[in-house]
Amino acid sequence: MRMRIPTALLTAGVMALTGVAATAMDGTAALAQGRRCGPGVSKTGSGSLGTGWSLKSMYDDDGPVQGQLVVGEEFEIFTQGAGQHWSVTFTHNGTVFFSNSDDVSTATGIREVHMTSALHNTTQTMNAHAVRKDTGEVIDGTVTLPFAPPACAPNSP
Secondary structure, three states, rough: OOOOOHHHHHHHHHHHOOOOOOOOOOOOHHOOOOOOOOOOOOEEEEOOOOOOOEEEEEEEOOOOOOHHHHHEEEEEOOOOOOOEEEEEEEEEEEEEEEEEEEOEOOOEEEEEEEEOOOOOOEEEEEEEEEOOOOOEEEEEEEEEEOOOOOOOOOOOO
């Protein structure tokens, strides 16, 4: 006799075996992934002359002051050549928190990672702006993080 296993039961079994948990999309998904501060957000694109870039941002609670809510920004420019000179600026909700007026690329490009403090119950808009000095190429990338999960740095304002 042939037995049929319901699809939902089979899917649940496979998820249990691989350690994947299905959760609601209210911030608890981050807990299932082991990140009490929630998942990151990312965006990719091309500059005004075609150079590729990537911008990622996420909350954390292990910045300079342990337990304080911070938001980090990781920006990469895929220059495909060493020696390019760029100016790079990061803003958080419109306020500059990192600036380098002469960021020089390596063979793989430019990668900048920086963090700044954040507040609970506030949407975080993270922006990276870059200009290549010799060509004038412009890159502007923006990502928006929703409110940080309450479990992330619960003693922060």
